[in-house]
Amino acid sequence: MRKRIGLATVAAFLLFGSQGVFGQAESQRPRYEVRRAAAPVTIDGHVNTKEWSQASPAFEFIFPWEQQTGAKQKTRARLLWDDVNLYIAYEVEDTDIVAQFTERDAWVYRDDTVEIFLNVRPSQTVAYYAIEANVRGAMMDYFCADARFYIKKLQMEGVKLAVQIDGTLNQREDQDRGWSVELAIPWENFSDMAKVPQAGTVFTANLNRWDGVEPNRRLSVWADSRLNWPHPHAPAQFGDLVFVN
Numbered sequence: 574m575r576k577r578i579g580l581a582t583v584a585a586f587l588l589f590g591s592q593g594v595f596g597q598a599e600s601q602r603p604r605y606e607v608r609r610a611a612a613p614v615t616i617d618g619h620v621n622t623k624e625w626s627q628a629s630p631a632f633e634f635i636f637p638w639e640q641q642t643g644a645k646q647k648t649r650a651r652l653l654w655d656d657v658n659l660y661i662a663y664e665v666e667d668t669d670i671v672a673q674f675t676e677r678d679a680w681v682y683r684d685d686t687v688e689i690f691l692n693v694r695p696s697q698t699v700a701y702y703a704i705e706a707n708v709r710g711a712m713m714d715y716f717c718a719d720a721r722f723y724i725k726k727l728q729m730e731g732v733k734l735a736v737q738i739d740g741t742l743n744q745r746e747d748q749d750r751g752w753s754v755e756l757a758i759p760w761e762n763f764s765d766m767a768k769v770p771q772a773g774t775v776f777t778a779n780l781n782r783w784d785g786v787e788p789n790r791r792l793s794v795w796a797d798s799r800l801n802w803p804h805p806h807a808p809a810q811f812g813d814l815v816f817v818n
Contacts, residue, residue, distance in 0.1 A: 603796050603812035605632060609772070610653040614660045616755045618737035625662055628653050634782055634793035638803045643789030644668070648687070648782040650795065654816055656769060658757040663687045663782070670740050670749045671786055672708045678715075678725050681707040687754055688781040690717070690811065693767035695777045698808040702763060704729070708752050710736045720806040733757040770816040777811035 606629045614624050631649040646666040653660040665687065672684035682688065684707040692701040703723075705713045712734055716724040734756050740749025760769045770776065780795040791803075798807035 602810060603632065605629060605652065605795075605812065605814055607652045607654050607659075607814050607816050609816075609818050610655045610660060613655065613658070614653060614755065614757060616660075616733040616735050616757050618735035618753055618755055620662045620664055620753050620755065625651060625653075628662075631662075631664070632795060634780070634795055635797060636791065636793050637797045637799075638792070641791045641803055643785050643791050645791065645793070646784055648784075648793055650687075650780050652814065654770065656760075658759055659691075661689060661754075661756040661758070661780075663754040663780075664751070665753065665782065665784075666751045667708075667740070667784065668749050669745060669785070670708055670738060670742050670752060671745070672711075672742065674707055674711045675709055676711060678713050679711060681705050681711050681713045682783050684708065684711075684783070685752075685785070686783045688779075688783075688805070689756075690779045690781070690805065690808070691763070691814075692777045692808055692811055693763045695775060695811075698811075700766070701808050701811075702727075702729075704732070704756070704758065706734055706736070706754055706756065708736055708738065708742065708754075710734055717806065717808075720808055729758070729762040731759040731761070772816060772818045774816045776814045776816075777808070778814050779805055779807075779811045781805040 628651040631651040634648040636645045649664045651662050674681045682705050686705050686707040688705040690701050690703045700718050703715050703717050714729045716727045736754050738752045782793045784791045796812035798810050
């Protein structure tokens, strides 16, 4: 069960430098160069080839947990940045598109959902930001402390989110093809912990996807959390986002 705590508790975590119960030894982890956007990305859910061609090649999510059942459907993501926003595009293969939640800050990870966990101060692995978006465009944003406590009082401002569906939502008997998501997240939302990145800045992150319904439900990730059950909250194992011009 996800737990909520107050901001004062987060401050205590940061003060005493907890490494968290999910802290792991440093190991080889994925690295992605986030290239600078030549112009602001149009957020309409269509992963436009021309706009996103300037990004580094997309990376594909992995399935580290053998105990998961069901089809291992592909998810690809890529990122861009400018002085105002972090841009993210997800392209998702999905033969059965399912989601129920429509309201802000619902537990959307229970639906077909994509996520980004972003640590803008990698010198610590206690606190990071999270944004989750389901296929219906419902968003949950929160501040995570010690990989266990989820502070949903955080309300990011100015986030642009759009989804495109190639198929039919919540019709279990047909064959869908997939969906795509675009996000623009203003850097101002992270100003309590970090400045706007410059060329050479390194943040850490994980990008994840929840797919399907029980009993055939799967989690895929960019960076292996190295936990023995399907769980993405392992900030010491996040991959590196290297910002370049």
